[in-house]
Amino acid sequence: MSFLRRVFLGTGRLPDDARARLTAEGLVHLAEELPGSVRYRGYRAPGTRRSGAVDATTGALVITRQRLVVWLSAGEQKGKHIDVPLRGGRPEGIAVRAEGGRIILGYDPARFHPDRSGHVEVHLRTPDAARIAALLGGTP
Template identity: 50%
Template sequence: MAFLRRLLTGSGRLPDDLRTALEAEGIVLLLEELPGSTTYRNYRAPGKRSNWKKQGTSGAIAVTGRRVVAWTSFNGREVDVPRDGPLPDGLEVVREDDAVCFTYDAAAFHADRSGTVEVRLRTDEAGQVVALATAGR
């Protein structure tokens, strides 16, 4: 089953160059090969339009001393924000049972996009991820 999921949704592993950069910053938590989904609501981007679309994916979450990164196999780096200071406007990180949900306003991070994107990655360590991502904010 794991092979079929990887075939359909990607490996969910960080690319080597990103992993190297994160290791240089000091990885506090790294979770890879997480099953999940990306949901688009009223999403507009060059060449893409969707009132509602949900896509299965695999992904990874990394927390370093400097930043929080959520990466998915189909879209690459979904979230990459510093850990110091408040979360950027338009980004929310919450625990949903056995998953972490990163919800963001696409226009807040990309001038040519609009709508809401929700990235859910399932992990037993969802509480720890949210605590680290929101600590001191």
Template identity: 50%
Template sequence: MNPFLRVLLGSGRLPDRIRAELAASDVVLIEEGLTGSVTYRRYRAPGEYSSWRKEAVAGSVAVGANRLVVWAGRFKHIDVPLDHPVRATIEIRADRPDRVCFAYDAGTTNPSRSGRVEVRLRTPQAARTAQLLTR
């Protein structure tokens, strides 16, 4: 990643603790240092409201044998077991050959939040990532 972008957006790497937890299980895919964006639609959180907002981010995607982690904008957006009912509410698709999109309802796991959040990350493995998670 460009050093200037790294200063602005962060490294896009998973924290060491999460990387160690994933390494202890069977890791299917880890992509770090990805650039992309997070789009908030009709988003509400304590002290925050946005009808539409888009932010540039750096992020990571990790798919373990039984876990999905999406890290973007210096915090964890998704960390869910693959067989958990919440996983079924997350839309995953390859928007383009080089971009994967994770869309979810912010209120699913935190009742103080509402709205739709879309995390888009550029990766050459976008189609593979979407295919791993939609079978």
């Protein structure tokens, strides 16, 4: 990761306490320092409206036997951005696909927060995008 990206967007690494908790659940896949973006379409939250906005970020993606977690180091929603249980190996409420070396996780924020609406996609660059999509039952 480049020096400037790290300075402006963070490391994209999990905090040690989060890593320990997730490791205890049984890691299936862990990827850190992934450059990417968060894209908003028709997004509304209390005091916020974003349509067509794109935030650059760096993040980590973790799949355990129980859940999917995406941690972001920069942007409006930095920190634990996605934390959903897996049902039948698929993340509940998250559409997963691989596209051009990126894993794309899309969702309707109203499903998790009743005061929000629109559509949000997290795009993270990784050479393992197709494998991650297959692990999560998405489109490789």
